Amino acid sequence: MSAVAGLLAARGLAVSGSDAREGPVTAALRAAGVHVDIGHDAAHVDGAGTVVVSTAIRPTNPELAAARDHGVPVLHRSEALAALMADRRAVAVAGAHGKTTTSAMVAVALDHAGLAPSWAIGGTVLAADGASDAPRAAGSVPDVGGGHAGTGDVIVVEADESDGSFLAYAPQIAVVTNIEPDHLDHYGTREAFEAAFRRFAARVLPGGWLVACADDPGSAALAAHARDQGVGVRTYGTAPGADVRVGPWTPEPARSGGSTWVDDGSGPVALRLRVPGAHMGLDAAAAWTAARLLGVDAARAAEGLARFVGTGRRFEDRGSAAGVRVVDDYAHHPTEVAALLRAARPVAGDGRVLVVFQPHLYSRTAAFASEFAQALDLADVVVVTDVYAAREDPDPTITGGTVVERMTGDATFVPDRLEAARVLAARARPGDLVLTVGAGDVTELGPVVLAHLAGRDDAS
Known part of the structure; x- marks a missing residue:
């Protein structure tokens, strides 16, 4: 959504939007000339000519509901992007x-x-000189997330x-x-x-x-x-x-x-x-x-x-502490997890591969629990958190333990993601490679692992 907003702003359109909380993306949107409100409110769509939504936005969202009540055209994100591609x-x-x-x-x-x-991609594009090293013209619209307005x-x-x-x-x-x-x-x-x-x-x-x-x-x-x-x-x-x-x-x-x-x-x-x-x-x-x-x-x-x-989030290096390297990855399907762990093995060298994995969606976890277990068994040590619900309602019959109980290797189910990060960090030793894996807020655990490792290092 942020990439589309940035591209629309680059075309000279007045673009506004809302998000649940502040973050790097909201700051980048404002730099690109997009008006950003924090929190969702029906008043935010007053005067809007069109409202653009993603599939993740539920019909009960007050802004989407207000747009439909007042006859404001609503486009799916893909329809807005298709117009930019035309x-x-x-x-x-x-x-x-x-x-x-x-x-x-x-x-x-x-x-x-x-x-x-131009591009609209689901992750920040990195090149040799940093994030998207394309030349920038004076007065050009800044990149937003995975969006770039080229000439x-x-x-x-x-x-x-x-x-x-x-x-x-x-x-x-x-x-x-x-x-x-x-x-x-x-x-x-x-x-x-x-x-x-x-x-x-x-x-x-x-x-x-x-x-x-x-x-x-x-x-x-x-x-x-x-x-x-x-x-x-x-x-x-x-x-x-x-x-x-x-x-x-x-x-x-x-x-x-x-x-x-x-x-x-x-x-x-x-x-x-x-x-x-x-x-x-x-x-x-x-x-x-x-x-x-x-x-x-x-x-x-x-x-x-x-x-x-x-x-961003594809074998993204988050830093090292106490001789342990921490990498974050978006893999959230068994095939992706297996490919990631096979790629990680030569990078780890003589060290071990340790994983904290957060399942994404109850439906996916239920459908592929055995396949996730087989993929994760490619790692040396695994800690699995509870499921990240995303757009789904909770299903108490499906948890991260659904995956762990099918594994044959060194695996532990720790529902709380912060505790899971600390448990895995406590198992790490110099030379190991730690991976935080999944499509949810597991991405926030890299700094938690590093802080735990650094604290342990300081204590020694």
Whole structure:
């Protein structure tokens, strides 16, 4: 929502909004010229021409209710973003996993190539010189969260499939990283989830492209279906027959990264990344392919990807204390958690991997409890908190203990997240890597772990 607000403000529109509390995003919004109120009140929509909401906003929200009572047009976030995309060459990145990282990689590669793209991504985009190192013109609107208003004719958006809102977009390039069933609370069945991606691919503009991962069965099936429907398709991956071949992943723990290569038929090009994990190599291949389809030179695209150092909450370094490194990550699906822990293992080196995990949504925890347990067993020590409800009402039959009871390794259920952080920190020793993992307020636990470690260090 903050990214959309910033982009609308950059177009010269008068934008206001409200949030539950102050924070870095509210400060950034004000710097971008957005009027921000703290707390929700029906009076905030007085005089508004349009109200924009996300799926997370409940119908009982006083501002949304007031808008509907007074006939003020209400747009979903995706509809507002679609309007911002209408006069641009749009790259929309979708997939059950990796879409934030992949869309951020596309943005950094295009920016380095001089295309001056705009972007709306679900995380702060980080590059070699810090947060989104694009040149800033005098008087330009500041970046807000994962939003950046560029001067070029390209916009990169993270296309959210969780509620079907990605079907509002009509991109020139659609990237699909994978299609693994999730968000069944919205779709109901795997078949409905997969059908939504087919509709998304069908929305690619004439002459445009679907970029799909050949290594993922769901994405590969989508590519075949799209080809049959006359959509231009470029597949990428290590699988035989991929249009863009991707080489093996070589970890480089010293720089928390690794390397691979890509080849679209014109010869292999090395990709050296500053982010860990073979899944990052595939995400970079997707971004490189999208950049190439927009006319970027192969080597130039690779140079841009080498500048990418991550996004907020994706293997984000939170600091070190007492010889222990603390990293925060947004992983909230079993496949994401497993990929994260496999990537963390070479980074930890001779140390152990310790995790405090906060399940996200009761429905997801219930559906994937066994899969979460199997993924988390890849760590050496795990503490699981209670479930972060997000948009759902509490379900007392589902807790973090639902996951722990299915685990075979060193795992403990500690409902209170602050206590969970302290319990895990007490288990850490020099050389270990601690991960705070999940899509909820577990992100606030990094400083808690560091403070506990520093206190223990001071005491010694």
